Amino acid sequence: MKPRPTSALQTLARLGLGGFLTFAGVSHLTFARDEFQAQVPKSLPLNEDFVVLASGIAEISLGTAFMLWKEKRxxxxxxxAAFFVAVFPGNISQYLTRTDAFGLDTDRKRFIRLFFQPVLIGVALWSSGAWQARKRRG
Incomplete structure (x- = not known):
């Protein structure tokens, strides 16, 4: 069964989110590497730089595919959405450890940022038509 087409607004949101994610992935590998390392939870038994590089490659891949591979949207x-859930512990860790990065230099700013992750999850599901397709299946 072919998925229903998305609206122009959904398409723009999908392209915007994919572009944002691709840019964020490039920044993981280049100019913001240290900032992203600040978000890796200390309890994670992996090298911080490895986590940042791997997540950057994942973001570039996901963002590019999300923009260009319309048939698999x-x-x-x-x-x-699952990726955004998987990286959320890094945001929580940054808040709990009071680590400054990306201009998040107060507890209030770090706390407010936590509420953006559900928005990203929602935009991924809405802009791709995934949430609507779920409703039609059952």
Whole structure:
């Protein structure tokens, strides 16, 4: 069964989110590497730089695919939502450890940022048509 087309607004949101994610991935590998290392939870038993590089490659791959691979936008929407869930502990860790990065230099700013992750999850599911496709299946 072919997925229903998305609206122009959903398409713009999908392209914007994919572009944002691709840019963020490039920044993981280049100019913001140290900032992203600040978000890696200390309890994670992996090298911080490895985590930042691996997540950057994942973001570039997911963002590019999300923008360009329209035929797979629904599974990519679910995958992107899962990715945003997977990296959320880094945001929580940054808040709990009071680590400054990306201009988040107060507890209030770090706390407010936590509320943006559910928005990213929602945009991934909505813009891809994944949430609507789920409703039609059952």
């Amino acid at each position: 629904i599974p990519l929407g679910w995958l992107l």
